[in-house]
Amino acid sequence: LRVPKRYRHPALEERLSRRRTAQEARSLLRCRRAGIPAPVVYFVDYVTNSIYLEDIVDSVTVQDHIYSVQKSGDDTSSFHKLAEKMGELLARMHDEDIIHGDLTTANLLLRPPTEKLDLVLIDFGLSFISGLPEDKGVDLYVLEKAFISTHPDTEMMFQALLKSYAATSKKSGPVIKKLDEVRLRGRKRSMIG
């Protein structure tokens, strides 16, 4: 039984403008209604632009999880399953036309117990709604770069993630294509500007 914490953990810094706050709240609601795990919104304060969110108790970030498994020399084959689940989750998110905007392994939480691979997406501060494959491709590219820079020796992971993404998303073709294009360009910008 997960007891909802009362109004704790303002998850948002005050420098965010009202529009960003509204966008984040909107994305969070949109995720939840589509069954995509994201924290519950308890209260939105438009005066300080803070969002009070559910506290995912005793969770670890995927980032920390990868570190600790690698550090302890544990079997990294579990990473494959984790990557698959990540790919699946992101595919579902993108199919709802939700662009996260800041995909990193620090913005993906694992609920306890970690072995269950129960993922929760957090930090939608830069999120927006878009159906464009370019935006989705960039979203994935950001994650890929984050993977490469933060987690050495995880190339297979991202591959597995993409495979799972492609298998789950109905619209993945154009997205992967755009991802390839963005990789070639080496930047995360849309040429449409």
Place this chain on the structure above:
Amino acid sequence: MERTHRLELFPDRSVTLLLFQHVKNAAALRKKAMEGSIDGALISPAMIVDPFQVLVAANKAVHLQKIGKMKTRTLYAEIIFSLSPSNNISDAFKKFGISDSDTAVLIVLIVDGDKTVNLAEIASQVEGQQVSLDELPQLTDTAKVKKMYKVTPQEEKIGSLLDSVVCRMSTKDVL
């Protein structure tokens, strides 16, 4: 029997909930509430899944009152409005306020700081039996709540009904 919570974000305010069953004078109570002669929010327990839902509504109402941005005219009306997923005030009252035929009533009071509440005074106006808040789940009309808040089947898989309800309540002005 009744329950009182301090609002975490507004520690100078407390929220007290009283639940009554076998109520015979719902019509009279509703009239009094409309006139403003009852100092409390009269809510239909069927639409409430958990006291936390009421706290979230109360928190929002108090916040809006403090910044002078309430959409309704009184704090208690604002609580009822905050419970509703819609931005239509009269609809909120119709669905979340009590109706003449109701036999259960949830009364919500907001008190400043350490002022003592005269619960007996409120309770005496209700022709019914005060019961513990523990009885609330039995009074919840889950199907009605799901329909009202438009809870999706996918949403139910990732959280409780309370989660869905609260999320909808807190983000309604963004949509």
